[in-house]
Amino acid sequence: MADNSIGRKFRISSFGESHGKIIGVLIDGIPAGLDLNLEFIQNELNKRKPGQSKLTTERKEDDEFTILSGIFNNKTTGAPICLVIENKDKDSSKYEKFKHILRPSHVDYSALKRYGGFADFRGSGRFSGRITAGFVMAGAIAKQILNLLDINMIAYTQSIGEIEDFENYESHDIRKLMEKREKSLARTLNPKISEKMELLIQNIKNQKDSLGGTIQCLVKNFPAGVGGPVFNSLESDLAKGIFSIPAVKGIEFGAGFKSAKMKGSEHNDPWKVDNNSITTTKNDSGGIIGGISTGMPISFRVAIKPTASIGKKQKTVDIKNMKNIELELEGRHDPCILPRAVVIVEAITSVILVDHLICQGKIPEIINNDEAN
Ligand SMILES: Cc1cc2nc3c(=O)[nH]c(=O)nc-3n(C[C@H](O)[C@H](O)[C@H](O)COP(=O)(O)O)c2cc1C
Numbered sequence: 001m002a003d004n005s006i007g008r009k010f011r012i013s014s015f016g017e018s019h020g021k022i023i024g025v026l027i028d029g030i031p032a033g034l035d036l037n038l039e040f041i042q043n044e045l046n047k048r049k050p051g052q053s054k055l056t057t058e059r060k061e062d063d064e065f066t067i068l069s070g071i072f073n074n075k076t077t078g079a080p081i082c083l084v085i086e087n088k089d090k091d092s093s094k095y096e097k098f099k100h101i102l103r104p105s106h107v108d109y110s111a112l113k114r115y116g117g118f119a120d121f122r123g124s125g126r127f128s129g130r131i132t133a134g135f136v137m138a139g140a141i142a143k144q145i146l147n148l149l150d151i152n153m154i155a156y157t158q159s160i161g162e163i164e165d166f167e168n169y170e171s172h173d174i175r176k177l178m179e180k181r182e183k184s185l186a187r188t189l190n191p192k193i194s195e196k197m198e199l200l201i202q203n204i205k206n207q208k209d210s211l212g213g214t215i216q217c218l219v220k221n222f223p224a225g226v227g228g229p230v231f232n233s234l235e236s237d238l239a240k241g242i243f244s245i246p247a248v249k250g251i252e253f254g255a256g257f258k259s260a261k262m263k264g265s266e267h268n269d270p271w272k273v274d275n276n277s278i279t280t281t282k283n284d285s286g287g288i289i290g291g292i293s294t295g296m297p298i299s300f301r302v303a304i305k306p307t308a309s310i311g312k313k314q315k316t317v318d319i320k321n322m323k324n325i326e327l328e329l330e331g332r333h334d335p336c337i338l339p340r341a342v343v344i345v346e347a348i349t350s351v352i353l354v355d356h357l358i359c360q361g362k363i364p365e366i367i368n369n370d371e372a373n
Contacts, residue, residue, distance in 0.1 A: 006240065006241055006244065006351070006352075007029070007351060007352070007355040008232070008355055008359055009029045009355055009358040009359050010027070010028075010029040010030065010142065010351065010354045010355040010358050011027070011028045011029050011355070012025055012026070012027050012028075012134075012135070012138040012351055013025065013026040013028075014131055014134045014135065015134070016084075016087075016130075016131060016134065017120045017122070017123070017125040017126050017128070017130075017131075018087065018090075018120075018122065018123030018124055018125055018126075018128035018130040018131070019087060019090040019095075019120070019122035019123040019125070020087060020120065020125075021086065021087065022084045022085060022086055022087060023084070023085055023087060023130055023131055023133055023134055024068075024082065024083055024084035024085065024134050024137075025082075025083055025134035025135070025137050025138045026080055026081070026082050027070070027080060027081045027082075027083075027138050027141060028080045029355075029358065030070065030076050030078065030080075030081055030141065031076065031078065031145070031358075031363060031364060031365050031366060031367045032075075032076055032077055032078030032365065032366045032367070033075055033076065033078075033366045033367050034075060034076040034141075034144065034145065034367045035074065035075055036071060036074065036075070036076060036141065036144060037144060038067075038074075040140055040143075040144060041065060041083075041137055041140040041141065042064070042065065044136050044137075044139065044140040044143070044343055044347070045063045045064075045065065045085075045133060045136055045137065045140070046063070047136075047182075047187075047340075047342075047343040048063070048132065048133060048136045048340050048343045048344060049061055049062075049063040049133070049340075050089075050130075050332075050334075050340070051089075052340070053185045053339070054185070054202070055185050055186065055198060055201045055202070055205075055335065055336065055339050056334055056339065056340055057332045057333055057334045058332045059089050059091075059332045060089045061085075061087070061088055061089050062088065063085050063133055064085065064086075065083050065084065065085050065137055066083070066084050066085070066086075067081070067082070067083055068082040068083070068084060069081060069082045070082065078365070078366075081141070083134070083137045083138075085133050085134075085137075087130070090122070090123065091331075091332070095121055095122045095123060095331070096122075097330075098327075098329065098330075099121060100318055100319050100320035100321075101316060101317070101318050101319070101325065101327055102316050102317050102319060103308060103309055103316070103327070103329065104308065104314050104315075104316050104327075105305070105308040106124070106127075106308040106309060107124060107127040108121070109319075111125075111127065112319075127246060128246070129246050129247070129334070129337065129340070129341075131246075132245060132246070132341075132344045132347075135244075135245070135344055135347045135348055135351070136343055136344060136347045138347065138351050139343075139344075139346060139347020139348060139349075139350045139351055140347065140350075142347070142350035142351045142353070142354040143346070143347070143350040145350075145354050145357075145363060145367070146350055146353060146354060148367065149221075149357075149362075149363075150221050151219065151220070151221050151222050151353070152174045152175070152219075152220055152221065153174065153217065153218060153219040153220065153346055153349060153350070154169075154174050154177050154178055154181065154217070154218055154346070155215050155216065155217040155218075155302075155342040155343070155345040155346045155349070156169075156177070156181050156187055156188055156189050156215065156216055156342055157184075157186050157187045157188040157197065157213060157214075157215060157338045157339060157342060158188070158213070158214045158215060158216040158301060159213045159214045160186065160197045160200055160201065160211055160212075160213035160336060160338055161200055161204075161211045161212075161213065163193060163196050163197050163200055164193075164214075165188055165189060165190050165193045167189070167190065169189060169216075169218060170218060170220075170283060170297045170299060174218070174220055177189055181342070184198075185198050185339060186198050186201065186338070186339050187338070187339045187342045201335055201336045201339075204335050204336065205335035207312070208310055208311030208312045209306075209310050209311075209312050209335075210306040210307035210308075210309075210310050210333070210334075210335050210336060211306050211307075211335065211336045212247075212249075212303070212304045212305045212306040212307075212336070212337070212338070213303075213304055213336065213338045214301050214302060214303055214304070215301070215302045215304060215338060215341060215342055215345050216299070216300075216301050216302075217298075217299070217300050217301075217302065217345050217346065217349055218297050218298070218299050219287070219297060219298040219299075219349065219353065220297050222287065222293050222295070222297075222298055222353065223293065223295060223362065224278075224292075224293055224294055224295030225292060225293065225295075226292065226293045226353075226356050226357060226360055226362065227288065227290075227291045227292040227293055227356060228291055228292060229290055229291045229292075230291070232291075232359075233288075233290075233291020233292070234288050234291050234292060234293055234298075234352075234356060235253055235288050235291055236291065237352045237355070237356065238251070238253075238298075238300065238348075238349065238352050239251050241348040241349070241351065241352045242300075242302055242345065242348055242349075244348065245302075245341065245344050245345065245348060247304050247305050247307070247308075247337050247341070248302055248303070248304060248305075249303045249304065249305045250302070250303035251300055251301070251302050251303070252286075252300060252301050253285070253286035253287075253288055253298075253299070253300045254283060254284045254285045254286025254287070254288075254299055254300075255267060255284035255285075255286070256286070256300075256301060259284060262284075267284050268284075269281065269282050269283060269284055269285050269296075270282070278295070279295065279296060280294070280296055283296045283297060283299060286298065286299040286300055287299055298349075298353075302345055304337050304338055304341055306336070307333055307334050307335060307336065307337055309329050309331065309333040310329060310333070311328060311329055311330070311333075312328070313326050313327070313328050314326065314327050314328075314329075315327075
């Protein structure tokens with residue numbers, strides 16, 4: 001399987017399968033001398049790990065990571081960093097039983113056509129949300145680089161089903177928003193909306209069904225002038241990274257699809273100068289114009305589909321007997337992926353932003369190298 005890497009100069013490669021021995025990530029292009037906070041990496045993993053609340057899958061994994069290379073005396077060496085996590089709670093029995101049955105809106109048919117039946121189907125193998133633990137580890141390192149530059153971000157659940165938070169949080173303090181988000185099992189920012197979302201997820205779980213929603217991501221203090229037009233634009237690279245997260249079905253920057261219905265006079269973001277600093281009075285562009293950052297908050301929204309594996313009866317095909325059948329799936333599934341996905345969105349965003357900053361020489365190849373000198 002090719003194409004498991006992303007990034008030009010800060011490049012991450014994903015490997016492992018859901019029920020294999022390990023999952024992990026290889027990170028190349030990392031500056032030397034970075035004083036890594038390993039506890040931060042674990043905390044980020046804990047926000048993604050399964051079994052963390054009543055709203056997630058019951059699969060129980062510690063998701064404790066091991067460093068295989070690239071870190072010496074607690075600092076990055078400039079060599080590739082390899083981080084792995086052992087898969088411990090593997091129950092492949094349910095998958096064996098349903099091996100010949102195509103789960104609707106899951107990868108079984110497309111993967112069969114692509115890999116001729118050789119792909120590891122246990123726990124959805126390479127297609128599992130589990131591979132995103134590797135994204136989160138890489139993102140936790142990228143985030144520490146962004147923090148050094150005072151660039152901070154938050155992704156949060158903006159809607160689940162019909163329940164939506166319409167507030168624009170661009171002017172809010174990210175640290176305070178983060179505190180609010182981490183008090184919410186749905187990982188949203190408004191406690192009242194969170195309660196409704198939690199109830200909704202619990203109800204849909206009881207009905208053996210699932211729900212999707214949207215995640216809003218905000219990045220503040222990202223410098224103007226990063227990116228470029230055409231194929232490696234900031235928008236295209238972010239979109240490509242975000243679409244690598246399983247279950248993502250859409251992304252829109254700023255006003256996004258709403259902009260198609262707006263007049264130029266409504267959509268245009270007026271420029272203003274204040275104390276020699278240029279900003280816009282609103283941000284329907286989402287902080288990117290011409291594929292290049294404007295210095296306004298980078299703001300985008302991600303659509304996540306309802307989890308495909310549901311216990312409810314569904315029509316499908318048994319490909320062994322070539323028969324139309326009805327399927328009632330067993331197994332441990334997320335009734336709604338969003339509460340676990342916010343940190344994955346942040347992780348991929350961090351990786352892409354750091355890659356762009358390094359490509360433009362905005363991050364030195366050696367960071368914090370006092371002791372080395
Ligand atoms: C954190 C996370 C957890 C997921 N959990 C499940 C799950 O329990 N059941 C499921 O059917 N899909 C789950 N998915 C999504 C599938 O992996 C994904 O829908 C599938 O591989 C098909 O890919 P696509 O939806 O991107 O086309 C999860 C995704 C993520 C990011």
